[in-house]
Amino acid sequence: MSVSIMDSDPKLETAPFDPRFPNQNQTRYCYQSFVDFHRCQKIKGEDYEPCEYFKKVFNSVCPGDWLERWGDQIENGTFAGKI
Template identity: 35%
Template sequence: MSASAPVDPHDKMRARDVNKVARGEQAPRPAHEYGTVSPPPPPSSTNTSNNNKVHKCGAPEKDGELRGSSYQHCYVKYVEYHRCINQKGEKAPECNKLDTYVKSSCPTQWIAEWDRERLDGKFPEAI
């Protein structure tokens, strides 16, 4: 192949890697053995028996209840809404927008639980 011939960028990358291997700057890739599968993770890494977990956003998880990204997103918007009310008042358009989002996207039982925790002074987030 001559230097003036067009080179596919991927081929050029592969050629550079091969040249590095030839110069001893990069280790060659190990040969792939067909039909091999990586071993399973150890049981300790997949253990989910701890029922007293605390969610990333600070809210405690209930036993056996799955709380994913939608829970976290609702929780964050709920906190933002109540902070907005404290800073700007209930009539502020930004607060109304957050209120509409929380009421339309989050289950009412979550909102009721957070309201109850807030009134009891047990809400994990400072508002």
């Protein structure tokens, strides 16, 4: 029995259009989604499912090295955003 590689791959999705960020430059959309995710988890708790929407968006829009750097900054208490 053969198993397809596609069966184990996660479904890739792009972030939906957000009228607050109409331009092609998605930097602000990336940053705001990252901050919104962490604010949502802080207010509602880590198990609150609707927060995952923001996580999907920033994972789709943001470069991985930014996410890694911001994650480190949050852990170290040096993140510039207000969460």
